[in-house]
Amino acid sequence: MTVTIYHNPKCSTSRSTLQLIRDAGVEPLVVDYLKTPPSRADLAKLAATRGLSARDLLRAKEPLAKEMQLAGASDDAILDAIAAHPILLNRPIVTTPKGGKATRPPETVKDLL
Numbered sequence: 001m002t003v004t005i006y007h008n009p010k011c012s013t014s015r016s017t018l019q020l021i022r023d024a025g026v027e028p029l030v031v032d033y034l035k036t037p038p039s040r041a042d043l044a045k046l047a048a049t050r051g052l053s054a055r056d057l058l059r060a061k062e063p064l065a066k067e068m069q070l071a072g073a074s075d076d077a078i079l080d081a082i083a084a085h086p087i088l089l090n091r092p093i094v095t096t097p098k099g100g101k102a103t104r105p106p107e108t109v110k111d112l113l
Helices: 012-023 040-047 063-067 075-084 106-112
Strands: 004-007 029-032 093-096 099-102
Touching: 004 012, 012 106, 040 075, 093 106, 099 106
Parallel strands: 004 029
Antiparallel strands: 004 093, 093 099
């Protein structure tokens, strides 16, 4: 099973989710999206994953999201903003063959495994 986690190692929720995946016996592909940001095309593909949308990818609580007035923005505007400012990517995002999810709280990752 291919499992991908868009991970921020500084985020305790992201670290907990990664540990739950590993505890399930799966070694995921870990994408440190702040060091290796996904392209706009990658974000669009991610938003098209079953269970996810562009809005799910947005970390709405990030001050920059409020500053950029993304609360009512279109999907294209959200994806453009995340591509330009990877800090806006919600964390953690996990994808598996079952679909994708912003896994907050971390235990919700179990639905995807």
